[in-house]
Amino acid sequence: MEPAIVRKDDAQSGWRPWPHRLAVVTTAATFLLILVGGVVTNTGTGMAVPDWPTTFGYNMFLYPWSKMVGGVLYEHTHRLLGSFVGSLTLTLAVLLWAVEPRGLVRGLGIAALAAVVIQGVLGGLRVVLAAAGLAIVHGAFAHAFFALVAAIAVFTSRGWRAAAPLVRSAGTVRIGRLALWTTVGLYAQIVLGTLVTHRGARLDAHLVGAAVISVAVIVLGFRVMPGRADWPELAGPTEALRALWLLQLLLAAGAYVARFHAVEFPLGAALSLAFPVSHRLTGSAMLIASLVLTLRAYRRAGWFATETGCETLSPKALA
Incomplete structure (x- = not known):
């Protein structure tokens, strides 16, 4: 296997590609999550699945695909995609903590991880408590998280680190x-x-x-x-x-x-x-x-x- 080729200017600036790539993927996945969340909100299917973190008593990740129809399809897809974004954010935070020399960017990674956990809990409590007010907070906070991971993508980009x-x-x-x-x-x-x-x-x-x-x-x-x-x-x-x-x-x-x-x-x-x-x-x-x-x-x-x-x-x- 040939060794990876590292650009001279990247080596001088300390830029690493993988944190940026993962931040971009996380940002894109969050955008998709906001899309699905919009579908859930505007179809009035936020309570189509009445329990959390289970789905009609099933482990959320083992719920049968054959039963995902109508509003259940929208809401359960939203939950699965939210879990995916959470996993990406966890991986991003760990990667930044391991390889990123800048304290500000490492801190943003930890903040993003905390934010995605809070967002998931807000979404779950909205269902468990049947609280419409929490749906508003959940929807607004989603965009704050979106902006946070996008900022990480900017800070980890090659252009930002280049002199x-x-x-x-x-x-x-x-x-x-x-x-x-x-x-x-x-x-x-x-x-x-x-x-x-x-x-x-x-x-x-x-x-x-x-x-x-x-x-x-x-x-x-x-x-x-x-x-x-x-x-x-x-x-x-x-x-x-x-x-x-x-x-x-x-x-x-x-x-x-x-x-x-x-x-x-x-x-x-x-x-x-x-x-x-x-x-x-x-x-x-x-x-x-x-x-x-x-x-x-x-x-x-x-x-x-x-x-x-x-x-x-x-x-x-x-x-």
Whole structure:
């Protein structure tokens, strides 16, 4: 067997591919889990399986496939996929602790492991206690976990570890701050959207939030794109954020009609389900695009310092 070829620049930066690959897989699996969770929520099948951690008395992993029909199929698939994401997160946390020299990233791995355990317990208690309020918390917390594993994927990427000249300018600082507030606003929008989905409440606040986010995305585009030659790594997430924003506006209209008006869609129930679920997924994707932009902008602005293998926040940038 031939020895693995290690790029010289990777060896110099200390970059290892497997933590990043596993973080990307975990992020993708979490996105799929949010998709299935959206189907469960919008079909009203969250209580299709009335017990936990068992499934109709069976070991969850041994439940017969022949009995997985209708709402049971949606809910049980959600549970199995959640267990898969939990296993990936455990593996990621162990791998980061074993090979990652940066304390911040190791800490994020432990935080992700704790978060996925909490999320699983929240989902189980929602069933055991038949608590609709916990369903809202469970849905909102899912996106916080999603953002956390996506951040780990960014921190473990080759581009993050590779040496690059920093542009400590007022422009990158302003971009970073606006992107940060946009990320916070997007998460707040997701929480409000969860309330709208589960209770039909706070639609007014959700619409106001959409207007604020729209302004933020437009301003970010005007600030980032003219200087893309100076900070090319900021252009990608900015373009993705703008494209997702336009798509989200269309999906929002469809989701609103599907939720609050008795309109017959051309494809019936399938399209009525597709609009709110796609709206949820696009919001999740916008959150990650904004988060990536935030992290990259602050790195450009000098907020992160890599010294002696330890990733820390720069004290000067925090002052």
